[in-house]
Amino acid sequence: MSDTVETAARTAPAAVIVGIDGPSGTGKSSTSKAVAAKLGMRYLDTGAQYRAITWWMLSNGIDVDDAAAVADAAGKPEIVSGTDPSAPTIAVDGADASGPIRTQQVTAAVSAVSAVPEVRTRLTELQRAIAAGAPEGIVVEGRDVGTTVLPDADVKIYLTASPEARAARRSGELKGKEAADLAATQAALVKRDAADSGRKTSPLAKAADAVEVDTTELTLEQVIECVVTLVEEKRSA
Numbered sequence: 001m002s003d004t005v006e007t008a009a010r011t012a013p014a015a016v017i018v019g020i021d022g023p024s025g026t027g028k029s030s031t032s033k034a035v036a037a038k039l040g041m042r043y044l045d046t047g048a049q050y051r052a053i054t055w056w057m058l059s060n061g062i063d064v065d066d067a068a069a070v071a072d073a074a075g076k077p078e079i080v081s082g083t084d085p086s087a088p089t090i091a092v093d094g095a096d097a098s099g100p101i102r103t104q105q106v107t108a109a110v111s112a113v114s115a116v117p118e119v120r121t122r123l124t125e126l127q128r129a130i131a132a133g134a135p136e137g138i139v140v141e142g143r144d145v146g147t148t149v150l151p152d153a154d155v156k157i158y159l160t161a162s163p164e165a166r167a168a169r170r171s172g173e174l175k176g177k178e179a180a181d182l183a184a185t186q187a188a189l190v191k192r193d194a195a196d197s198g199r200k201t202s203p204l205a206k207a208a209d210a211v212e213v214d215t216t217e218l219t220l221e222q223v224i225e226c227v228v229t230l231v232e233e234k235r236s237a
Ligand SMILES: Nc1ncnc2c1ncn2[C@@H]1O[C@H](COP(=O)(O)OP(=O)(O)OP(=O)(O)O)[C@@H](O)[C@H]1O
Pocket: 022, 023, 024, 025, 026, 027, 028, 029, 030, 031, 047, 169, 170, 173, 215, 218, 219, 220, 221, 223
């Protein structure tokens, strides 16, 4: 090995794999993107993949409450995630799906689709392949990353926040009439958490070895700093 190559090998940061899980509105996406961007890592939003497959089911007339029909179709759409944290992308059968996957219709249907084991098997395989192909390291966010997708992740974080704080954050993103209905936002959020935590296959859960961070009283910057510190400690260990 030449001196230059040897020095590079010694100084290059290890390819750390980070899993960030937690309920809706706890700050997973904002934190994961910022941490990945700061540390030169890739970023994967697994929720966007569940939303993408749900959008495809709805667009193709599949009854999302018919688990057998969803299971039969689970292998059909091609889902491609772009993992640049400053411009993450999601495409279904070659079409940009980043807008359509954020509609209320998709949000209301995604828990039913993501409870179907065939859907989870398909997307878990995809997520593992993406993580394995990231030599820079990757921050993967979702609901079951630490427990199921990447149980050997180097750093596992479980974000929480009170339902009131999460609803207020979500309402802040909405405009006009929607923003006024804080109670409805909170109720929808709590309902989705219950469905995600209560499903049989790979429910939303904190991994035994995850670090829990309650973000209720923290600014986003404080949460990012906390996670960056944990990842840097792991990288230099
Ligand atoms: N610690 C925080 N303090 C205040 N606002 C925050 C904090 N963390 C995130 N937010 C804001 O809350 C909103 C939801 O954050 P984000 O989308 O990152 O959550 P999430 O956990 O990924 O949600 P979901 O699972 O529904 O996608 C965003 O508007 C974000 O800017």
